[in-house]
Amino acid sequence: MSIWHILTRDIPYQDLGADHFINRIHKSRQTRRLVGQLTQLGYNVSIQPHQSA
Secondary structure (H helix, E strand, C coil): CHHHHHHHHCCCCCCCCCCHHHHCCCHHHHHHHHHHHHHHCCCCCCCCCCCCC
16 A cells, blocks of 8 residues: 555655554553453453563
């Protein structure tokens, strides 16, 4: 799909980066989505913030 946009609009390819799909959604929304997926798979999920050293 991206190749179509590049060719039809005559724009250069722009790499979005390796972590684009991780960082494109707000952290709290991503967390809710992933917890929901694990719950639907039958897991009990408990979330705790990461403790920095």
